[in-house]
Amino acid sequence: MAQDHIVKSFDEELEKLNNVIAQMGGLAEAQLAESIEALVRRDGDMAALVAAGDKQIDALERKVESLAVRLLVLRQPVAADLRSVLAALKISGLLERIGDYAKNVAKRTIALSQMPPMEPTHTVARMAGVVQEMIKNVLDAYIARDAEKADDVRRRDVEVDALNTSLFRELLTYMMEDSKKITACTHLLFVAKNIERMGDHATNIAESVHYLVRGENPEDERLKNDTSSLTVMDDNIPEQE
Amino acid sequence: MAQDHIVKSFDEELEKLNNVIAQMGGLAEAQLAESIEALVRRDGDMAALVAAGDKQIDALERKVESLAVRLLVLRQPVAADLRSVLAALKISGLLERIGDYAKNVAKRTIALSQMPPMEPTHTVARMAGVVQEMIKNVLDAYIARDAEKADDVRRRDVEVDALNTSLFRELLTYMMEDSKKITACTHLLFVAKNIERMGDHATNIAESVHYLVRGENPEDERLKNDTSSLTVMDDNIPEQE
Numbered sequence: 001m002a003q004d005h006i007v008k009s010f011d012e013e014l015e016k017l018n019n020v021i022a023q024m025g026g027l028a029e030a031q032l033a034e035s036i037e038a039l040v041r042r043d044g045d046m047a048a049l050v051a052a053g054d055k056q057i058d059a060l061e062r063k064v065e066s067l068a069v070r071l072l073v074l075r076q077p078v079a080a081d082l083r084s085v086l087a088a089l090k091i092s093g094l095l096e097r098i099g100d101y102a103k104n105v106a107k108r109t110i111a112l113s114q115m116p117p118m119e120p121t122h123t124v125a126r127m128a129g130v131v132q133e134m135i136k137n138v139l140d141a142y143i144a145r146d147a148e149k150a151d152d153v154r155r156r157d158v159e160v161d162a163l164n165t166s167l168f169r170e171l172l173t174y175m176m177e178d179s180k181k182i183t184a185c186t187h188l189l190f191v192a193k194n195i196e197r198m199g200d201h202a203t204n205i206a207e208s209v210h211y212l213v214r215g216e217n218p219e220d221e222r223l224k225n226d227t228s229s230l231t232v233m234d235d236n237i238p239e240q241e
Numbered sequence: 242m243a244q245d246h247i248v249k250s251f252d253e254e255l256e257k258l259n260n261v262i263a264q265m266g267g268l269a270e271a272q273l274a275e276s277i278e279a280l281v282r283r284d285g286d287m288a289a290l291v292a293a294g295d296k297q298i299d300a301l302e303r304k305v306e307s308l309a310v311r312l313l314v315l316r317q318p319v320a321a322d323l324r325s326v327l328a329a330l331k332i333s334g335l336l337e338r339i340g341d342y343a344k345n346v347a348k349r350t351i352a353l354s355q356m357p358p359m360e361p362t363h364t365v366a367r368m369a370g371v372v373q374e375m376i377k378n379v380l381d382a383y384i385a386r387d388a389e390k391a392d393d394v395r396r397r398d399v400e401v402d403a404l405n406t407s408l409f410r411e412l413l414t415y416m417m418e419d420s421k422k423i424t425a426c427t428h429l430l431f432v433a434k435n436i437e438r439m440g441d442h443a444t445n446i447a448e449s450v451h452y453l454v455r456g457e458n459p460e461d462e463r464l465k466n467d468t469s470s471l472t473v474m475d476d477n478i479p480e481q482e
Contacts, residue, residue: 089330186430
């Protein structure tokens with residue numbers, strides 16, 4: 001009976017922890033969506049609000065940390081319970097970093113809103129749409145302890161990597177064609193890289209969920225499709241358009 | 242007597258954990274130094290070796306994780322001891338990310354080694370030198386539980402941020418002057434950003450050390466000097482030079 005009570009309390013406290021993580025995930029997703037909306041609308045004021053909003057995610061991470069420490073001290077969990085608490089800590093750390101990247105996108109959007117509109121912004125927005133879905137789905141997978149759903153998220157990362165690699169080449173070409181676009185293109189390159197990193201972190205969360213549910217790492221090697229860092233181009237201004 | 246034995250074992254196991262972290266820190270520092278040496282020498286083969294070496298750091302992180310879980314399960318630490326184990330986990334995660342950034346520098350160096358030499362590489366190398374020292378010093382501070390030394394590391398981050406911001410402008414100017422340098426400059430921009438992020442993570446480790454020793458976060462707000470993401474430039478090719 002007493003044992004049962006202790007077990008129940010652990011679950012209740014873990015649920016409290018998971019609620020904060022779900023809240024963090026919702027915020028991170030919203031921060032990404034709003035930073036991209038500001039980017040597309042070229043709205044520097046909106047971007048500044050998004051950048052300021054990152055503090056909320058940071059505060060929630062500290063809340064997760066203190067709830068987790070409380071659980072470790074009071075419940076002294078072992079085996080699967082301990083794994084749950086450590087996974088919560090890891091996942092909240094990753095969400096905090098996703099929030100940081102959204103903040104950086106917002107900051108670059110403030111600069112970009114003062115420059116002429118850029119066509120490749122739409123490819124960036126498409127990439128962000130995929131990553132937003134990944135963040136949403138991986139949080140659902142975490143809450144539902146659904147390893148298969150987590151694996152689906154993991155598989156989508158190659159899509160984001162491929163978009164980033166093609167965007168990298170596209171933006172380099174733009175810069176070569178028109179030196180007036182260099183600053184804007186450079187910021188967009190970093191925006192795209194930030195989004196690609198958010199996708200990586202959603203993938204890391206997916207791997208944590210898989211491990212949490214199955215007790216072992218996913219079998220297949222992680223696919224990597226982002227080869228932008230290896231890009232070598234002939235830096236000649238295209239003769240025609 | 243039995244109590245004493247348990248306490249001693251905890252300290253011994255924590256020391257084992259700290260040895261692995263010191264090893265991770267040494268490797269991360271070496272990875273950064275070697276990736277920059279490869280960059281300056283334009284040695285793609287050396288860069289490829291550095292990129293492959295990241296696996297070692299990843300393996301050590303997993304070792305830290307399993308030692309930490311073992312400690313949590315067998316010793317059920319509370320208060321300062323629990324804080325030590327959680328700090329070890331956090332710091333090894335940050336070192337793993339520093340290793341990732343070094344790997345990315347190495348990958349971009351492979352591309353850069355196929356392009357003409359770039360003058361701003363030397364500024365990048367100088368930035369890397371500062372960050373390398375930060376990594377070394379913060380690990381020393383961690384092992385010695387020296388909060389003041391950790392605070393010194395924290396204060397050096399503004400130097401790195403300032404170097405990155407000025408490098409950002411310098412590289413944009415290069416690109417505007419000569420479109421043939423755009424791809425190389427873009428890779429160097431990302432290399433510089435990676436190094437700046439390594440500095441951020443050394444700073445995060447410094448904050449963890451401060452918290453570990455003092456039981457509270459550093460009082461002063463963290464200084465941020467990297468304003469490169471807010472850079473707006475007139476994209477006109479300079480008339481002269």
